[in-house]
Structure formats: structure tokens, C-alpha cells
Amino acid sequence: MIQALWRRRGVPLAWLLLSRQPVRLLIALAGISFAGILMFMQLGFRDGLFDASVTIHRLFDADLVLMSPRSMSSISMAGFPERRLIQTMAEPAVESVSPVHWNFVLWRNPETRSTRSLLALGFEPDDALFVDSMLADQSASLRQKGRVLFDARSRPEFGPVAERFNAGQVVESEVAGQRVRVSGLVELGPSFGADGNLITSRETFRSLLPSTSRGSIELGLIRLRDGADPEAVAERLRAWLPNDVSVFTKKAFIEFEKNYWRSSTAIGFIFSLGAAMGFVVGCVIVYQILYGDVSDHLPEYATLMAMGYPLRDLLAVVVREGLMLALVGYVPAYAAGEGLYALIRGSTQLPVGMSPQRAVLVFSLILVMCMGSALVAMRKLADADPAEIF
Amino acid sequence: MADPAPIVATNVSHSYGTGSMRREVLQDINFRVDPGEVVLLTGPSGCGKTTLLTLVGALRSLQHGELQVLGVPLAQAGRGDRRRLRQRIGMIFQGHNLLRCLTAEQNVQMGADLLPGLSYAQRRGQAREWLRAVGLGDQLSKVPHDLSGGQKQRVAIARALAAHPRLLLADEPTAALDGRTGREIVELLQRLAREQGCGVLMVTHDPRILDLADRLLAMEDGRLIENRVASMPAG
Ligand SMILES: Nc1ncnc2c1ncn2[C@@H]1O[C@H](COP(=O)(O)OP(=O)(O)OP(=O)(O)O)[C@@H](O)[C@H]1O
Numbered sequence: 001m002i003q004a005l006w007r008r009r010g011v012p013l014a015w016l017l018l019s020r021q022p023v024r025l026l027i028a029l030a031g032i033s034f035a036g037i038l039m040f041m042q043l044g045f046r047d048g049l050f051d052a053s054v055t056i057h058r059l060f061d062a063d064l065v066l067m068s069p070r071s072m073s074s075i076s077m078a079g080f081p082e083r084r085l086i087q088t089m090a091e092p093a094v095e096s097v098s099p100v101h102w103n104f105v106l107w108r109n110p111e112t113r114s115t116r117s118l119l120a121l122g123f124e125p126d127d128a129l130f131v132d133s134m135l136a137d138q139s140a141s142l143r144q145k146g147r148v149l150f151d152a153r154s155r156p157e158f159g160p161v162a163e164r165f166n167a168g169q170v171v172e173s174e175v176a177g178q179r180v181r182v183s184g185l186v187e188l189g190p191s192f193g194a195d196g197n198l199i200t201s202r203e204t205f206r207s208l209l210p211s212t213s214r215g216s217i218e219l220g221l222i223r224l225r226d227g228a229d230p231e232a233v234a235e236r237l238r239a240w241l242p243n244d245v246s247v248f249t250k251k252a253f254i255e256f257e258k259n260y261w262r263s264s265t266a267i268g269f270i271f272s273l274g275a276a277m278g279f280v281v282g283c284v285i286v287y288q289i290l291y292g293d294v295s296d297h298l299p300e301y302a303t304l305m306a307m308g309y310p311l312r313d314l315l316a317v318v319v320r321e322g323l324m325l326a327l328v329g330y331v332p333a334y335a336a337g338e339g340l341y342a343l344i345r346g347s348t349q350l351p352v353g354m355s356p357q358r359a360v361l362v363f364s365l366i367l368v369m370c371m372g373s374a375l376v377a378m379r380k381l382a383d384a385d386p387a388e389i390f
Numbered sequence: 391m392a393d394p395a396p397i398v399a400t401n402v403s404h405s406y407g408t409g410s411m412r413r414e415v416l417q418d419i420n421f422r423v424d425p426g427e428v429v430l431l432t433g434p435s436g437c438g439k440t441t442l443l444t445l446v447g448a449l450r451s452l453q454h455g456e457l458q459v460l461g462v463p464l465a466q467a468g469r470g471d472r473r474r475l476r477q478r479i480g481m482i483f484q485g486h487n488l489l490r491c492l493t494a495e496q497n498v499q500m501g502a503d504l505l506p507g508l509s510y511a512q513r514r515g516q517a518r519e520w521l522r523a524v525g526l527g528d529q530l531s532k533v534p535h536d537l538s539g540g541q542k543q544r545v546a547i548a549r550a551l552a553a554h555p556r557l558l559l560a561d562e563p564t565a566a567l568d569g570r571t572g573r574e575i576v577e578l579l580q581r582l583a584r585e586q587g588c589g590v591l592m593v594t595h596d597p598r599i600l601d602l603a604d605r606l607l608a609m610e611d612g613r614l615i616e617n618r619v620a621s622m623p624a625g
């Protein structure tokens with residue numbers, strides 16, 4: 001069978017069988033492309049969601065992270081006593097710590113005056129917060145009360161903050177009913193949980209959210225001395241810290257968040273199911289096309305057998321048809337996938353993009369889809385009896 | 391003789407069905423076809439002509455008797471042997487059985503592609519030669535849909551001959567054609583087969599072409615009843 005695929009050059013029967021019925025070929029390609037696009041979309045959304053949910057988590061300059069055991073995810077962060085973070089300084093491997101406030105606040109669009117909830121982080125402007133240097137020369141401005149750094153990649157519903165700021169205008173707005181001024185821009189990006197982000201000092205944060213109890217924080221960032229093993233230190237801290245606080249390594253912290261979206265919500269399942277549906281739809285379409293092709297041409301296949309063509313040559317024709325459909329159907333699916341990802345990035349700011357792994361995965365799925373359908377359709381070839389053609 | 395006789399049939403019998411459904415359709419068939427000989431087989435409908443042709447064409451397995459086709463004893467031949475034998479037999483069917491998605495040239499090349507040791511260009515060239523030989527040199531790139539019934543049957547003849555067969559089997563090749571075209575087709579077939587020294591066994595109901603045969607075989611109820619030599623045609 002494999003050699004038959006690369007047999008010597010002859011009449012390109014597989015291609016002619018497909019191309020002499022252009023309408024049916026187009027339907028087949030449209031079906032395969034549609035299935036591919038559906039898979040690209042669903043898998044892209046799924047991965048984009050998981051990636052977006054941890055953009056900020058990835059940025060934190062921390063080896064270990066303290067969180068309340070009641071915190072389930074970035075959209076439901078509970079407070080824990082700030083004392084615990086201070087207590088970790090007793091551990092010799094701990095170099096420095098940063099307390100961080102984390103909550104959702106209502107932001108008033110400076111243009112339309114409508115309000116919308118975004119994620120606010122509060123930290124000590126003198127502390128380290130992000131590994132990225134984007135805060136380096138801006139955090140100083142936060143020492144002044146009522147100043148915030150706005151996420152330029154927030155959804156447009158929050159107003160033309162970045163545009164106005166970049167144009168040199170003074171951008172002021174209301175957060176939780178209090179006047180704030182944008183003193184700088186950062187690049188974070190929205191996630192499924194938060195449509196936008198802002199960063200401010202703990203002092204401003206507490207004035208925006210007076211209900212925040214003193215001495216309670218949502219996140220504690222711990223940086224270790226060089227050479228310390230985060231796993232081991234986390235284990236030691238867990239041993240003596242009271243159980244009103246959980247210790248995560250940064251990696252586990254990221255995983256914890258991703259896992260929330262993956263398991264506690266149906267989102268991962270829904271998108272995987274969507275991709276699976278695309279796959280099934282594609283299978284049905286390709287099978288219909290190939291089965292129809294074999295059935296339509298049964299007397300012709302029987303004629304070829306009567307002429308002395310071996311069955312494997314005929315099976316190879318069906319396999320080659322499947323291969324061609326997969327190859328030709330994948331190209332528009334890939335192109336449309338790239339286009340739609342760009343569209344989604346533009347309109348939702350989600351970090352959805354083509355990854356080589358996904359490109360290969362979708363191609364493999366399309367290939368499996370076409371080959372599987374070809375194999376099933378081939379069984380129809382058994383009905384081609386050359387004795388019946390006279 | 392260097393060339394084995396295309397067909398030597400000895401006591402060939404065949405039956406369809408099993409048990410009480412068993413029906414004998416061929417009984418004790420004995421005949422031979424020599425190289426370059428054109429033999430026509432006639433007989434009433436249902437007497438077993440097509441069955442005999444499928445046996446000779448190695449499309450059905452032989453049940454009783456002995457049948458040597460191009461020197462291959464079919465009683466002992468397996469599936470693979472029969473398939474390889476079929477490559478050396480040209481078959482022309484009642485319907486033209488051309489591949490609808492291929493042009494006339496490509497259809498003929500499907501026959502030439504069976505030839506071993508020839509390059510693609512050589513096989514393509516041969517396909518064109520054969521189409522010219524059947525008078526369709528200017529219809530190379532037409533698909534069967536755009537050809538007349540007689541032209542389609544000519545393409546089928548070219549396809550059958552393109553594989554350099556030593557034996558041609560034809561089952562009522564003129565049934566779908568009007569009388570004059572039918573005769574032209576059989577004349578063409580006979581001329582080309584003679585040129586190639588290729589034996590021909592053709593089933594026909596058409597009385598107007600009987601004079602083209604070297605020999606006539608008549609069949610009735612599964613038996614050969616006559617075995618007479620026809621008058622040799624002039625051209
Ligand atoms: N596959 C089959 N299974 C069972 N019986 C068959 C089969 N093929 C043919 N027969 C029977 O065998 C007999 C001979 O059939 P065959 O096709 O050989 O006749 P024929 O001489 O070619 O007739 P016609 O001139 O009409 O083509 C018929 O009675 C037919 O009904």
C-alpha cells in the first residue's frame with residue numbers, strides 16, 4: 001500500500017476524480033476548511049483563555065507566593081493577614097517580600113461616563129512587583145496619592161485612556177467614586193476574568209476600597225536568595241506557618257490559576273468540545289465525499305480491476321484523494337485561522353495566536369479525519385466485482 | 391508454435407448457486423482460439439455466453455474442466471495469477487465503461503500504464519498512437535460525455551489494445567450502436583487485432599457482422615452446438 005502511494009508516474013487518477021467535479025470538490029474543501037477553522041478557533045480560544053488568565057501571574061517578581069486558602073482564582077481573591085508575609089522573613093533563604101492588594105474596582109469611562117469593573121493591584125511603589133522593567137521608571141509617580149498606572153491593552157470599553165495619555169493630555173477618571181489621575185501606562189492585557197487592569201500604590205488602593213481591612217493582603221510575593229530551592233523553602237514555610245495561608249511556588253501559582261479555568265469552569269471543556277465537533281463535522285463531510293466518490297465510480301473501479309489493476313492501486317487512489325483533500329483543505333483553514341486570530345486579538349485583546357504546536361495539531365486532526373474517512377469509504381470498494389461488468 | 395494459443399477450453403462446466411438453487415449454465419464446453427483468429431460467439435439470451443467470457447477473462451474462478459488462457463492454466467491459478475493474466479487480456483464491454491473523469495487520451499493511457507518498463511512519455515505517446523489508429527487523433531482531450539457512442543467504443547478499443555493484449559474479449563460491443571457504426575467498429579477491431587496477431591473472442595447478436603469472423607461458435611443452453619468455419623472476408 002505504501003509503495004503504491006509512490007508508484008511510478010501515470011494518469012493522476014485521484015486528482016482527476018476530485019477535480020472533474022469542481023462543485024463537489026469545493027464543498028469538500030469548504031467542509032474541511034470549516035472544520036479546520038472551527039478547531040483553530042476553539043483551541044485558540046481555549047489556549048488563549050488559559051494564557052490570558054496568567055499574564056499577570058507570570059509577570060510577578062517572586063519565587064514563592066502566599067495566598068489565602070480561600071482564594072480560588074484571580075476573580076475571587078480573599079485576604080490573609082499581612083503578618084504571615086512578614087513572618088516568612090524569619091526563614092534565612094527569604095531575601096525580600098512584597099505585599100500586594102488585589103481586587104476588582106469600578107472604573108468610569110472618562111468619555112462615556114459609564115462604569116465597568118477592572119482589576120486593581122496595589123503595591124508599595126518602592127517594592128519590586130514585576131520581573132518586567134515596565135514599572136521601573138513609573139512606580140515612583142505612584143507615591144503621590146490618587147495616581148494610577150493604566151493597562152494600555154485594556155478593552156476599549158474603558159475609554160480612550162491610552163490614546164489621550166499618549167497625546168499628552170491629563171487623563172482623570174473616577175474609580176470607586178474617587179478621582180484618580182493616570183500617571184503612566186503599562187502593557188498587561190485583559191484576561192477572561194478581567195477586562196482591564198490598573199496598578200496603584202497600596203495607599204491609594206486602600207482609599208479606593210475602604211472596606212479593605214488593615215493588615216490584610218491578597219497576595220504576598222517572596223523572593224529567595226540565590227541558590228535557594230523554592231520547593232524546599234515552600235515546604236519548610238508550610239510546616240510552621242499557620243493554615244490561614246497557603247504557600248505556592250511561582251509555577252504552582254500559575255498552574256493553580258490555569259487549573260481553575262480548566263477544571264472549576266466548563267470553559268476548557270466547552271472549547272475542547274467545540275473543537276471535537278469541528279472534527280466530527282469534518283469527518284462526516286469528508287466521508288460523504290469519498291464514499292460518494294467510490295459509489296459513483298464503482299463500475300469504473302471494477303473496470304480497472306478487470307483490466308488487471310491490483311486492488312491496492314485502487315485503495316491508494318482513495319487514500320491519495322484523502323491526502324489531497326487534507327492538504328488543500330488545510331491551507332485555507334490555516335490562513336483563515338491566522339486572520340481570525342488577528343481579528344480576535346484586535347477586538348478582545350486576548351493573547352490568541354497561531355502556535356506551531358496548534359498548527360501541527362490541527363493539521364494532524366485534519367489528516368486523521370481525511371485518512372479515517374478514506375479507510376471507511378474504501379470498504380465500499382469490496383463491492384466492485386469485475387465479474388459483473390460485462 | 392512460439393505463441394501459446396490464446397484460448398484452449400476442455401470440458402469447461404460452470405454452475406451458479408448451491409444446493410437446490412444450483413443451476414448449470416455451461417456444460418462441457420470445448421473450443422480453442424488461435425493467435426490472430428477472430429471468433430464470434432452467438433446464441434439466445436441467457437445461454438451462458440457472458441459467463442463463458444468472464445471465465446476466459448479470469449474474472450471468475452473456474453469450477454470444472456480445463457481452461458488455458460495465453461498458456462496459463464486457470465484451474466491452478468490464484469487471485470494474483472488471474473490479475474496478472476488480465477493485464478494481458480484486452481476487454482471491451484457492452485457499455486464502453488470508460489472512466490468518466492478522464493479524457494479520451496487518459497482513458498487509453500490507463501491501458502498503456504499497465505505496460506512495464508516504459509517511461510511516462512512513452513506510454514503517453516502510445517496512447518496517442520492508438521487513438522490515431524482508431525481515428526480519434528483529433529479528440530484526445532475530450533471526456534467521454536462529449537463523444538458519440540461510436541467514438542466512445544473506439545476509445546474503449548484503443549484502451550484495450552494499448553496494453554498490448556494477446557487476446558481480446560468483447561461482449562456485444564455493438565449493442566449500443568446503430569448497425570452501420572457497429573459494423574465499422576467491428577471491422578476496425580478485426581483489422582487492428584489481425585495487425586497485432588491478437589486472438590479475438592466476441593459475443594454478438596448482430597447478424598450483419600457475422601461475415602467478419604474467421605469462425606463462428608453457436609451456443610444453446612450452455613452447450614456449443616456448432617463449430618463451423620465462416621467464409622473468409624475479403625478485407
Ligand atoms: N451472477 C449470477 N448468479 C446467478 N446466476 C447468473 C449469474 N449470472 C448469470 N446468471 C444466469 O446464468 C445464465 C447465463 O447467463 P449469461 O449472462 O451467461 O447469459 P448470456 O448468454 O450472456 O445472455 P445475454 O445474451 O442475455 O447476455 C442466465 O440464466 C442467468 O440468469
Ligand SMILES: [Mg+2]
Binds near residue numbers: 439440441561
Ligand atoms: Mg451476456
